[in-house]
Amino acid sequence: MASAGAGGASARDALSAATDAFSAVGIDTPRIDAEVLLAGITGRSAADLVANREEQISPAESRSFSEAVRRRLRREPVAYILGSKGFRHIDLAVDGRVLIPRPETEMLVEFALLEEPGSVLELGTGSGAVALAVASEIPGCEVTAGDVSTDALEVARSNAVRLGLADRVCFFHGTWPTPGTFDLIVANLPYVALGDDLPPDVRDWEPPGALFPGETGLECFEEVIAALPGSGVEAPVIALEVGHGQGEQVAALVRGAGFGETGIHPDLAGLERMVTGRRQTTSP
Ligand code: GLN
Secondary structure (H helix, E strand, C coil), X not given: CCCCCCCCEEHHHHHHHHHHHHHHCXXXXXXXXXXXXXXXXXXXXXXXXXXXXXXXXXXXXXXXXXXXXXXXXXXXXXXXXXCEEEECXXXXXXXXXXXXXXXXXXXXXXXXXXXXXXXXXXECCCCCHHHHHHHHHCCCCEEXXXXXXXXXXXXXXXXXXXXXXXCCEEEEECCCCCCEECCEEEECCCCCECCCCCCHHHHCCCCHHHHCCECCCCHHHXXXXXXXXXXXXXXXXXXXXXXXXXXXXXXXXXXXXXXCEEEEEECCCCCEEEEEEECXXXXX
């Protein structure tokens, strides 16, 4: 990439050099990545940067941007470089201890909103994205969220504090909380099969424990759903994020656990992304 001189460079030059460098190594979204990185570093919105691309960026910003570009060229994800990722209406601090929240995972939050639950349990909270978005968007909802990774829990807890939601979410370590009844269980468990092709940004940088449950990709669903009856946790409704092609198998597991009415929901790209299960209530 062309180096920005000691006097700084225009945003346009910095963006086009970075975009070219990203394209050259096969990064999927070279222009967007350059804009998001420069926006994050200069504290401006990407729209503002692009609208004022002839403006100079300061030498210090130019140096930070060059360092960010170097990191991205090694395929480190943009969210780890900037240390944050937007999800629904909140910004989460993220680093290599947690999976970067994905836009498609917002479906779990959208589903929760429709259910109007008084209490939600999230399994495998990672950065806390789903639990914290639910707490921030559903006033009065009691949220409980856990993770088997103590590293992830540290990130989730500090996100809760930063967002002023620490008193709204009760975190626990492990797969199950202390026995209790919740209106809804949500989970984005690891579901990538071992042999699946992943981009290097994901494969080499995101925590394997948040991605790979085992050979088939279904192992976590099998374990968690099988353990549900013995966990002491009760809920009338469950919503699970799944990978494309897993919908039918996960729906069958969910039905086997007593949620008679299941649904397989596609994401905006038309891929199977969420399985929901509802216990059928017997009318009196
Ligand atoms: N959606 C993620 C990916 O495809 C996987 C997340 C998960 O395993 N829960 O990279």
